[in-house]
Amino acid sequence: MSTRRLTTAQALVVFLARQYTQRDGRRRRLIGATWGIFGHGNVAGIGQALIEHGDEMPYLQGRNEQAMVHAAVGYARQSNRLSAHAVTTSIGPGATNLVTGAALATINHLPVLLLPGDTFATRPADPVLQQLEVPHAGDVSVNDTLRPVSKYFDRVTRPEALVPAALAAMRVLADPAATGAVTLALPQDVQAEAYDWPEEFFAERVWHVRRPAPDPYELDTAAELVRAARRPLIIAGGGVHHSAAEDALRALADETGIPVAATQAGKGSLPHDHPADVGGVGHTGTATADALARKADLVIGVGTRYSDFTTASSTLFADPAVRFLNLNITGFDAHKLAAHPLVADARTGLQELARVLRGHRVDPSYETRYGQLKEGWESRVTAAFAAPRDDLPPTQAQVLGVLDTLVTDADIVINAAGSLPGDLHKLWRTRSRDQYHVEYGYSCMGYEIPAAIGVALAAPGRPVWALVGDGTYLMNPTEIVTAVQENIPVKLVILQNHGYASIGGLSESVGAERYGTAYRYREPDGTYTGAPLPVDLAANAASLGMRVLRARTLRDLREALADARTSAVPTCVYTETATADTVSGAPPAEAWWDVPVAQTATRTSAIRAREEYDRQVAARRRHL
Structure with a gap:
């Protein structure tokens, strides 16, 4: 030998x-x-x-x-x-x-x-x-x-x-x-x-890399379930993208008229302007998708693991007779929610399901209904993106609105944590199968900048945007140096709102009064409610070698983002966003999320939050 x-x-x-x-x-x-x-x-x-x-x-x-x-x-x-x-x-x-x-x-x-x-x-x-x-x-x-x-x-x-x-x-x-x-x-x-x-x-x-086909019995039973359903809803998860099954999903939606909602990992499985695309589903979802989910009598999961955000902590699928059909390459996920399993590769399974369902279509009134809901939500997105004046600081939603006007299907948008995932899931108009890159399985602060480098290495020549809040930026800005060293022209957008805005909002909703979530000086009473800290994240990014563009107003932002998009070097756009009481931001959550609230408390905010918690949790059910 x-x-x-x-x-x-x-x-x-x-x-x-x-x-x-x-x-x-x-x-x-x-x-x-x-x-x-x-x-x-x-x-x-x-x-x-x-x-x-x-x-x-x-x-x-x-x-x-x-x-x-x-x-x-x-x-x-x-x-x-x-x-x-x-x-x-x-x-x-x-x-x-x-x-x-x-x-x-x-x-x-x-x-x-x-x-x-x-x-x-x-x-x-x-x-x-x-x-x-x-x-x-x-x-x-x-x-x-x-x-x-x-x-x-x-x-x-x-x-x-x-x-x-x-x-x-x-x-x-x-x-x-x-x-x-x-x-x-x-x-x-x-x-x-x-x-x-x-x-x-x-x-x-x-x-x-195998593409296992569905078992004939499981496939025939799946077809029976779809044909019997009056209000079916597909939930597209990350498995659609991993399997490159977007065209197969589109063909099934075109054939049957079944609406398609998406998890964070599955968003972009259909482009935003496809008639059957009803947007994100769950706690951070659209009103359209969540309204359909509440009345769905058959939920068809494709490549999703059904996290609590997707199911609104098991309160979303409210029809008493709702059933689940799960197409997944892993048996573990395919059997969740007591579903009928269809264990197969997503693309192969969708193609086979379309074949056995040929000629079947949902009732036209159902298509009309979700089409109207989709149109109504689009008007809310447009309103969130709009701004009455160009000389004011932008809201976070308006930042997304400006970016929405600049990108093409070549751009890739990356995010993972903070309040941005919720706004993106609800509002972002995805144009291509891989434009939307939000890591929400772990929702790890600090993911965006290094991930943008990895994405740019895998997709050279395409504009790659890393969207981060100040909290996330402070967690892990170090790979800016790597982007500079390798001249990887990632585009970093820093939204400065002086604290953990997402957790601050959650804290307020559960009676914790935004405790410990603001980046401010400590006051004599011990609370962090003083003036904002004099932290200059733009200067920090510049010190690590990035080209930095500061945007004080919406007009500045529009110019800076356009400049950054065509930049051949790593470029940062920095802006301080307007507070929620200055101008409106994204629409509120359309479904619940279970974060337990203190069962006994003395402060009014916590007492009221517990009352609301008890009301919401009563709607939770086990799907058996």
Whole structure:
């Protein structure tokens, strides 16, 4: 047998460079590049290997380990999960900084390969720097914190153990029903150890990304349910995008007239101007979609995991006889809400469902009804985007309105946390299948800037917008430096409202009186109700190397966003938004969300909030 002598780290890098995915006849590299921050756990292992094999594996320099994972996730999502990035870190804080990003990847079913360094497998010195000592278990390290947030985890304690571990890692990354964060913990001594590897280990491997078809019985039963329904509603989730099933969904909607609502991950499954598109659904949804959901007698979930925002904490689907039909590639999600399952790839399942439903269409009165509701909501969106004067600070909704007038179907808009996801889900007019990129499975503050870099790497030449509030910006602005270093012309929009506006609003609604949510000086009574802090986020972005455009008024904003869109360098547009009592913003929530309120309290705000909570929670039901 022919062998090749390499270190474990060198062998892993060469192996990763020769892995491919294939779907629908198209082949792509499974691991497109490796992000890395080096320390004593990986500098002499993976670091040295990336230098030695730089012609085979591109390297990307990051500034924060969590942010590197976010960038990798943005790249994977934009690549339809067919290509991913690896992330390497040292042992210790570098490794534990991966946990948040890993959770985000796994919750959103997006592939990322994590390669944290680990303590010595041979234990020549014990403990070593940054080692966690667990008195009752000598084989535990800080990397074990990654186990619950990884879809596959292995610790490679011998060079030869890399072979099965690496193959298992690739299998999970390329499996649409099992993908997420994959962790291979690499003890630093093992990384540097040489071994005679079989040449077969380095042969090109193509991992076929399957499109399983639905079971005939499940398909026939699904067709019966749809034909019997008078008020069916499709809920499109992220699986529609991951499967590239948008055309199949559109064909089904065209054939049957069934309206399509979307989760945060599924928005854009139909363009906003398609007659059957009724917008976002759930707590942050449109009045149109939520009104239809309340009266739907059949809810057809496609690639959705039914989070509490989508179901309005199990209060939205109010018809006493409502039934559920769930098309999902995972049986776990397909069976949620006591649904009839249709376990299949989203595109294949939709195509088969359209085939067996050929000739079936909902009653014309139903189409007329949701068409009228859609038209009414569009007028509310237009009103939220409008401004009586150009010389005033914009509301957050008006910022979106200006951006709405500038973008084309080439633009990609990224957000994850704060009040923006709610406004975007309700108001944004999505023009293309991948324009709307809101990470709301984990809703992780600090995701947007690094994710924009990952998306731009996967979609070169397209305008990529990262929309952030001041709270999110302060969490994780470090990858601005990476964008500047690599001259990736992302467009950053910072909305300054001096605090956690989203949580402030939630706090007020549950009787907590916006406690601890404003970025203000402390007053003598101990509350943070003084003057706003003199924080200049625009200056901060400029100090990190970005070109910065300040927009004081709506007129300024219009000019700045237009300038940023065509800029060839990383550009930031900074604006202070108007408060809600100055001009109107987005419409309020159209459905409830369960955030428990204190059952006993002395302050009036909390007492009233509990009364409202008890009224709302009474509508919750278990779908059995």
